[in-house]
Amino acid sequence: MEYRRLGKSGLQVSTLSFGSWVSFSKQINDKTAEELMSFAYDKGVNFFDNAEIYALGESEKMMGRVIKKKKWDRTSFVVSSKVFWGWRGKENKPNQTGLSRKHVIEACNEALQRLQVDYLDLYFCHRPDKNTPIEETVWAMNHLIQQGKILYWGTSEWSGVEIMEAHRVAAQYRLIGPVVEQPQYNMFEREKLEKEYLDVFRTVGLGTTIWSPLASGLLSGKYNDGIPKGSRFALQGFDWLRDRWVGEDKIKKVKKIADLAKKLGISTAALSIAWCIKNPNVSTAILGATKKQQLIENLKSLEALPLLTPEVMEKIDDILKNKPVLPDY
Numbered sequence: 328m329e330y331r332r333l334g335k336s337g338l339q340v341s342t343l344s345f346g347s348w349v350s351f352s353k354q355i356n357d358k359t360a361e362e363l364m365s366f367a368y369d370k371g372v373n374f375f376d377n378a379e380i381y382a383l384g385e386s387e388k389m390m391g392r393v394i395k396k397k398k399w400d401r402t403s404f405v406v407s408s409k410v411f412w413g414w415r416g417k418e419n420k421p422n423q424t425g426l427s428r429k430h431v432i433e434a435c436n437e438a439l440q441r442l443q444v445d446y447l448d449l450y451f452c453h454r455p456d457k458n459t460p461i462e463e464t465v466w467a468m469n470h471l472i473q474q475g476k477i478l479y480w481g482t483s484e485w486s487g488v489e490i491m492e493a494h495r496v497a498a499q500y501r502l503i504g505p506v507v508e509q510p511q512y513n514m515f516e517r518e519k520l521e522k523e524y525l526d527v528f529r530t531v532g533l534g535t536t537i538w539s540p541l542a543s544g545l546l547s548g549k550y551n552d553g554i555p556k557g558s559r560f561a562l563q564g565f566d567w568l569r570d571r572w573v574g575e576d577k578i579k580k581v582k583k584i585a586d587l588a589k590k591l592g593i594s595t596a597a598l599s600i601a602w603c604i605k606n607p608n609v610s611t612a613i614l615g616a617t618k619k620q621q622l623i624e625n626l627k628s629l630e631a632l633p634l635l636t637p638e639v640m641e642k643i644d645d646i647l648k649n650k651p652v653l654p655d656y
């Protein structure tokens with residue numbers, strides 16, 4: 328397994344990591360979570376991703392039970408959580424969501440309890456909070472670092488401008504700024520990584536922990552002939568996600584990507600994930616999985632990387648026709 332540093336920080340994460348969104352506690356039980364996390368860990372995965380909102384706190388609890396049971400050396404892995412949406416769903420009251428100092432600090436304490444760890448290695452602002460000054464959030468994150476409750480902090484789906492504002496505040500008050508962003512990046516979602524963040528990468532530096540490298544499974548080709556039973560898009564309450572991804576145009580493209588993968592002798596999922604981590608501005612792609620077989624297949628993306636020659640990358644761009652256009656000055 329290859330490891331990459333998060334931006335200009337000293338923290339190293341495995342190029343492939345493992346996350347719990349949708350799957351933990353909704354689709355899989357403790358036994359499967361343990362099987363998947365153990366398999367990943369044994370293959371060199373050192374980063375496990377979570378969030379307060381996943382399964383309304385139950386996902387963190389499940390991951391915490393596995394971590395406790397496995398007794399892995401705490402220095403050998405990186406675990407994250409994210410703050411913004413709260414964990415009470417429709418029951419959320421004021422101050423139980425957002426990025427105010429109150430919620431950031433209370434949510435961190437709750438996440439530590441659910442995950443049964445003394446500190447989070449990474450703590451993400453799950454979305455920007457338009458109602459809280461960025462300055463307040465930067466101070467709150469700095470406070471948690473000084474308390475030893477988190478080691479590094481970052482953002483998720485923030486604009487480049489918002490990330491730079493966090494850095495400006497941090498520099499002004501000599502606080503510790505964000506080192507990492509968690510954006511979506513896959514063959515159908517390219518703007519932020521390949522265009523918007525370029526100046527952030529060049530100037531202050533920014534690690535990226537990529538979410539949905541397979542566009543929720545679409546880029547494995549599993550939806551090419553309909554929606555398989557038990558898959559994410561077949562789950563109750565996930566119609567919005569299915570409607571977002573499953574469309575004639577996208578499926579046509581995935582079928583062409585699948586043909587290319589076949590010619591290269593690899594799976595569509597391995598090709599799609601390899602394409603994602605081929606980008607040098609990607610620190611790690613967070614894998615999601617409900618079955619060990621999926622992880623086995625997806626980890627093969629590491630072996631597939633050398634197959635992604637400039638010619639193959641050009642073929643992929645010809646299929647996708649969505650390469651962000653950069654100014655030519």
Ligand SMILES: NC(=O)c1ccc[n+]([C@@H]2O[C@H](COP(=O)([O-])OP(=O)(O)OC[C@H]3O[C@@H](n4cnc5c(N)ncnc54)[C@H](OP(=O)(O)O)[C@@H]3O)[C@@H](O)[C@H]2O)c1
Pocket residue numbers: 345346347348349350354376377453483484509510537538539540541542543544545547549557558559560596613614615616617618620621622624625
């Ligand atoms: N920051 C954010 O806003 C944000 C948002 C979303 C996710 N995340 C993080 O990113 C992680 C990964 O996101 P994701 O789960 O959406 O990743 P993904 O790789 O796009 O989708 C993973 C899902 O696709 C299916 N799948 C995976 N490999 C497969 C294979 N080889 N063949 C067939 N099906 C396969 C599985 O679902 P089924 O078996 O159920 O079909 C699996 O759970 C999450 O766990 C979470 O930690 C963060």
